[in-house]
């Protein structure tokens with residue numbers, strides 16, 4: 157047994173009996189590959205690579221992975237107010253009284269909240285739409301959390317909405333729809349300045365570029 161690698165030492169035993177167990181393992185391994193392949197951006201080859209990585213991994217590491225998968229479904233949820241990932245009914249941003257309650261940054265996904273937070277340019281609140289308008293994918297405005305956004309605007313506290321959807325076709329369509337929808341509400345509607353990489357996701361923009369785009373945000377006039 158190589159020192160310091162007790163988990164790996166057990167692995168050759170698998171190949172020793174692997175032939176005999178091949179048919180039994182095939183089913184389970186295929187199940188794992190199928191499940192992994194259902195994850196976003198994981199193709200069949202990646203699914204196979206991850207499955208075999210798991211097969212060869214230290215059992216303690218796999219147990220930790222399995223536990224955290226169950227735990228995230230058990231404990232993590234979405235903020236009742238903004239739709240961000242949260243452990244409580246309100247996320248830490250909505251629950252923080254130091255955040256500027258007069259501005260809301262509208263983003264497509266919770267991961268975009270992280271991208272904007274990294275820039276440290278924005279101290280207001282967020283609203284996660286849960287996607288973008290995409291007729292080809294059958295996603296219309298009614299599928300997004302727009303009604304929830306409207307109810308947050310009803311008491312007049314919010315004076316600025318920053319529409320920070322992704323700089324791609326769906327994101328632009330969503331921004332145009334939202335700005336038209338909101339324009340009669342007496343709220344300043346802004347969009348981050350141009351300069352973000354077109355066609356990509358907000359999360360892929362580096363924090364300096366995204367920070368500058370926020371700093372130079374402009375009112376939408378249409």
Ligand SMILES: [Zn+2]
Nearest residue numbers: 235238247250
């Ligand atoms: Zn929240």
